[in-house]
Structure formats: C-alpha cells, structure tokens
Amino acid sequence: MHDASVPGTPIEVQGLRKTFGDVTAVEDLSFAVQPGRVTGFLGPNGSGKTTTLRILLGLVQATSGAATIGGRAYRDIPDPLRTVGAALEAASFHPGRTARSHLRIQALANGIDRGRVQTVLDMVGMTEYADRRVGGYSMGMRQRLGLAGALLGDPGVLVLDEPVNGLDPEGIRWIRSFLRALAEQGRTVVVSSHMLGEVQQSVDDVVIIAQGRLVRAGTIASLEAENPPQVLVDAADRDALARSLTAAGLAFVAGPDGFRVATADPGLVGHVTFAAGVELRTLQRLSTGLEDTFLALTGTGAAA
Known part of the structure; x- marks a missing residue:
C-alpha cells in the first residue's frame, strides 16, 4: 500500500x-x-x-x-x-x-x-x-x-x-x-x-x-454512545447483590440472567460485591449491543 x-x-x-x-x-x-x-x-x-x-x-x-x-x-x-x-x-x-x-x-x-x-x-x-x-x-x-x-x-x-x-x-x-x-x-x-x-x-x-x-x-461513535457497555452480574442471593449495588450507587436492571449494571468495569462490580460479602456466580462485561440497535432501527427481529 x-x-x-x-x-x-x-x-x-x-x-x-x-x-x-x-x-x-x-x-x-x-x-x-x-x-x-x-x-x-x-x-x-x-x-x-x-x-x-x-x-x-x-x-x-x-x-x-x-x-x-x-x-x-x-x-x-x-x-x-x-x-x-x-x-x-x-x-x-x-x-x-x-x-x-x-x-x-x-x-x-x-x-x-x-x-x-x-x-x-x-x-x-x-x-x-x-x-x-x-x-x-x-x-x-x-x-x-x-x-x-x-x-x-x-x-x-x-x-x-x-x-x-x-x-x-x-x-x-x-x-x-x-x-x-x-x-x-x-x-x-x-x-x-x-x-x-x-x-x-x-x-x-x-x-x-x-x-x-x-x-x-x-x-x-454516536451510535456506540447510545449503547454504553454494561456488566452482567448474578449471585445466588440476589437480594444481597441488589443491596450491595445500591449502596455503592451503581444503577442496574434485573433480568432472567442476573443484573445488568451501568458500568464498563467488571472489577468495580467485583470489588463492591466482595466487600459486601456477596458470592458471585456470574461477572462479565457485555458487548455494546450495536447489532441489536441496528436490527431495531431496520425493523428486523433477527440477523438480516
């Protein structure tokens, strides 16, 4: 080139x-x-x-x-x-x-x-x-x-x-x-x-x-900004998990696979829950979901 x-x-x-x-x-x-x-x-x-x-x-x-x-x-x-x-x-x-x-x-x-x-x-x-x-x-x-x-x-x-x-x-x-x-x-x-x-x-x-x-x-970049990264976290004791996230000021939504926390840093979530004595079974960073956004914008419910 x-x-x-x-x-x-x-x-x-x-x-x-x-x-x-x-x-x-x-x-x-x-x-x-x-x-x-x-x-x-x-x-x-x-x-x-x-x-x-x-x-x-x-x-x-x-x-x-x-x-x-x-x-x-x-x-x-x-x-x-x-x-x-x-x-x-x-x-x-x-x-x-x-x-x-x-x-x-x-x-x-x-x-x-x-x-x-x-x-x-x-x-x-x-x-x-x-x-x-x-x-x-x-x-x-x-x-x-x-x-x-x-x-x-x-x-x-x-x-x-x-x-x-x-x-x-x-x-x-x-x-x-x-x-x-x-x-x-x-x-x-x-x-x-x-x-x-x-x-x-x-x-x-x-x-x-x-x-x-x-x-x-x-x-x-503007499309990615609409889809900020999240961390998926789950524990056997979800009530304790929710209390620890709330006490740390972390926003989250509950789902069937755990809580989706509004942060890009799994380490932060792990530290907060460890300090609260909550034993985790899931902790992972999620992708930005751009493909889902694209499918929603174009009116397709599955990969084109």
Whole structure:
C-alpha cells in the first residue's frame, strides 16, 4: 500500500426515489459521504442499498432526485474510472483469463498506463496469483481482484458493495485494514453491508436505510454512545447483590440472567460485591449491543 495522498470527493444523495413498476425500491433518500472517512452504507437485504449504489454509478436511472459525486452525476464525469472505483457484489470475471490479463484489458479500455496493473496487484496482495486463471480463484481472491479493478484508475472515491461477503476471518481483517489505509490517504470510501457487525470495526460513519428510507446517519461513535457497555452480574442471593449495588450507587436492571449494571468495569462490580460479602456466580462485561440497535432501527427481529 503506497502512502500518497489522494484527494477524495464528497458524495451527495438528495431526495432520491426509484420505482420498478409498482415496487418502490428507494423513497426520499438523502445523505452525504465525506472524504478521508470510511462510511458504512447499511441495511437489510432488499433495503435499497444496491439500487442506490447503481444509481450513483450511472447503472440505473433514478425516478426522481439526484446522486452526485463532487456535485456531478456519474455520466457527467469526464474520466470516471480515475474519479470513482467500484466493486459491486455481482461483479463477474472471465474464468479463462488471469487476473493480470483481466486488469490489462481494463487499463487498455480506459487509457490507463499498463504499469498501474502491477501496482494494484501489489496493493491487494495478488501478485503471487496474478498469472493464475480466475476460474480457480477462491471468493477471497475474487474480492481482492475486484478491489484491484476498482483501484486501477487511482480514484479518490471507492464504492464497494458487500466486500466482506463470503470471506473468512483473515480476509475480513485484511479488508478492514485495507479500507482504513485507503481513507487515511484522503479517499472517500463507501462500504455497503447488510450486517453492522461485519463493518463496525472499520467504519467512521454509518448511513442506515430500511425499506428504501433513511433511518439513521451519523458517526459510529454516536451510535456506540447510545449503547454504553454494561456488566452482567448474578449471585445466588440476589437480594444481597441488589443491596450491595445500591449502596455503592451503581444503577442496574434485573433480568432472567442476573443484573445488568451501568458500568464498563467488571472489577468495580467485583470489588463492591466482595466487600459486601456477596458470592458471585456470574461477572462479565457485555458487548455494546450495536447489532441489536441496528436490527431495531431496520425493523428486523433477527440477523438480516
């Protein structure tokens, strides 16, 4: 990964609407994406994410509203591949071609120096496999090749649709660090996903939609602030446990699995209960519950 500064460009979606016959895929959707940040574009399957991205990339015509990159529609950008790089989930590659030949054809078709092919192969860690036929690639290798194609024109904007789909944990970790490095170069990075948990550790901002409408836009930190960490504690003598927590000024709520205490520090809870002579059978820090919040916002009762 080179460390050159690449200027990004803001993305703006304003009053976007798209219908397919009687079906409304996107309805009055507005949001903005800023350079130098990784933005998660999130929503359940069928929420309108891919339709929105296809409108942004000039692949689908909006019914009304606009989706622009640096104030321009994609069709009005003079040299789009040098401005916007995209890797859509449905991207396909000729199984008989090698990664290198695939990228060389892309470069030739877009007037890009062929030397850039080796550069992007190095960037995505594909050099070792560049001369193998794509038909034998794993899902992870195909994802890397898609990223290489998106980066071929050295664009300031990256739009990636479900880039972690089907990847193993190692591949997901690699993509997280890769996206972070791209944003740190100043690029505008948009990553769509149907699961918050998959992108939570790599995004700065989130745009969450459901049924084609915006339900939340803001920083991941603001979403996390709505879900402060808790400590789960339980004891055989719950009355004594409650008295010890109350005496220490700790707020808590009772549940079937014990008390959820409003603190991030299990050590504090352990100290308080030990000092009160309460024998514990459960003491653990709980996750922030962002996935539950995402499911509640999007109206899904289980993982999408």
